[in-house]
Each structure stands twice: as structure tokens, then as C-alpha cells.
Amino acid sequence: MFIKDQSFDSKKIDDHYIIEAYIPEEHNLKVSGEGLQLTNRNELRHPVGVVAARSLRYFGTNGEDFNIFRIRDMVVWRLRHIYNSFNWWNAYVVNAEGERKYMPMLYIGEKFGTVTGNVNEADIVPSAFENDRCIVNKECRGGAIFAVGYSERGGLFNSPDMYGAKTIVGSKHKGAGVSVVHGITKNLRLMAEHTLKTKGKQISPQTIHDEIKEMKIVILNRPRHEKLIKTINELGAQLILVQDDDLTPTLAVIRGEIDLITGVGGIPEAILSAIIIEKLGGEMHLRILPADVVQDEKLLGRLENWNLFKKNEIDILKNFKIVRPGTEKNDENPWNKIWTSKDLSKGTDMVFTASVIKKNPMDTIS
DSSP, X not given: OEEEOTTOOTTTTTOSSOOOOEEEGGGOOXXXXXXXXXXXXXXXXXXXXXXXXXXXXXXXXXXXXXXXXXXXXHHHHHHHHHHHHOTTOEXXXXXXSSTTTTOOOOXXXXXXXXXXXXXXXXXXXXXXXXSTHHHHOTTXXXXXXXXXXXXXXXXXXXXXXXXEEEEEEOGGGTTSOOOTTSOHHHHHHHHHHHHHHHHTOOOOHHHHHHHHHHOEEEXXXXXXXXXXXXXXXHHTOEEEEEXXXXXXXXXXXXXXXXXXXXXXXXXXXXXXXXXXXXXXXXXEEEEEEOHHHHTOHHHHTSGGGGGOOOHHHHHHHHHTTEEOTTOXXXXXXXXXXXXXXXXXXXXXXXXXXXXXXXXXXXXXXX
């Protein structure tokens, strides 16, 4: 049974087309007493819901970048109106996608809320769309979602919109020793050995090979991953290439449908993945990378190149208290730190929200 969401007010968010919102009665959330209580607020469903509904007008317009720009511009406008309509918080964008792709975005450091004085503060990490090209291009066969993460102030990782090397595994391979600084061959071997130990089976080259053959590995389909893709195929693991972001695959990892997400991707998406991992289980590691190194597969393949940040990147990172290794002071962190999901999402009142804009006609991952 669906009931009317009493927290939704179309006038406050300046939307004259979406008049009312309804939710399943069993999922109706209620705030009790004082405090932020993000996990008890129906209002945090509104941003992703409104964006999903408003995205329908852009379906199949055409696949050019201009229309992706238009839909992202719409998102920024809508989010600002919705977040500023909430009179129970002051919220700050601590990470956001857009700068890497020269697209409209909520600015990192941007503040929302319509109240003054002593009030509860929160962090926001919007990750724009996963697979936005599949909204504007009717030939695209993938699905599309829009996601945002929240926590109390200081609960989510505050950093610039940059790239990072990441590994994500589910509970099955948690504790296997998987790391972004290992090559794919070592990571898959560690995962296989961990599984064999758990099953009480003999560990040998053949049994390790057999376990690897059963693994499903997700990687972003990018030129920088050409060698990685080739190695996975040679090892015999089942390779799944995705076109944009890894939020949906993270959910698949949690469900045990895939074994590993690896490669280079955006940090904002990594933070949202970290919320999922912290809430539902699994293990994640991230290492921030220089932009030029990310785009050159030969540079990316050597760990010593992972410190080749340009001066402007060094200056930007320093604003976020991320500095050259060996120069850290007080609460600063070295840029070669391997961040875990707990580092990226350490809040106690965290929420991950997402709306499906276009279902994937093939499966839940591709």
C-alpha cells in the first residue's frame, strides 16, 4: 500500500509538475526528537526522485555531449532548490563529480540550508549520473541511475574531484589481502587462496587456476585498462566491461554476483561505493592518482609514477590537507595513503540514495 509522503512540498522546491509523492507504507520514515537523523528522513529520497522524473524529457534526444551537459545542468539547478528548501540542516558538498569531465556540478564546499544559528550540519556527495549517455542516446543498451550520499558533518571524505585506483570485493573475499598496489595476478591469486582456505580445500597451482576461472571481474572500459583487460583474459577470469562508473557493480559485489571491481575511476563515485560497503559489507581500497598518469597506460603501470602530481594538483590537494609524503603535519595525510572504505565514509548517520532512471535491458551489471 502506498501513502502520501507528507514531507514533500512541490512549492518549496519550485516544481509545478511533480505535485505529490507517494511511498510504500512499510518504508515511511519518521523523525523522533531532535538531531539530524538522516537515516529517518523521507526528504532525502526527494532529490534522486525528482531528478529521475525530470530526466524523462531528455530520453533519446540524441547522444551528443551537449545534451548530457543539458541534463546535468538541470540536475544542478534542481538539487540547489531542493537542498535549500530543507530548514533542518546546513549541508556542505564535500566531493562531487563534474570537474574532471568539464560538466555542470555542485561545487565542492558549496553550502545549503535555509536556517541560521546552531543547527545540525551534514555532508553531501552527489555523483551525477551513472551511464548518463544511455539517457540521451536511445541506441545505448545500458541502464542509468542517479545517486547521492549523505552523512553527519565530517563523515564523508573531503577531496577534489580526481581519479583514483580502487579495488572492491564483497564479504566472500574480505581479508584476502587484495590491494590497489598489487598487480591483478597477485590479487586474483590471493582471492583464490582465501576461498580455498575457507572451503578447506588444497591450495595448488591447479586449484588456484580453477578458482580464478570462476571469478567475475568488473572494469571500466577505458584505453588505460587495455593491459589489465588483456591480463585478466589470459588468467581465464570472466571479464565484465562497464561503460560508466561502478556504483551498480558495487551493489552486485555485495550480492555476490561479481567478485572484484578494479582499475581507475572517480573519487566521488568511490565515496558512494564506500557507503555501500560500510553499510552492507565487503572491503575497499583507494589510492589518489595524478591526472596525466591516469591517461597514460605505460605510466599507470609503474607504482613510482603514482607520485607524479603536477604543481597545480599538489596545491589543490594541499587545500584538502593531502600533502607530499613525509611532510605531513597535525591532521594532514600523505597522498600515497591507501584509503579504506572506513576512511572514505566514517559517519555514523550515513545514507546512500539512488533512483533508477533507465533499467538495463540486459542485466544488472553491464
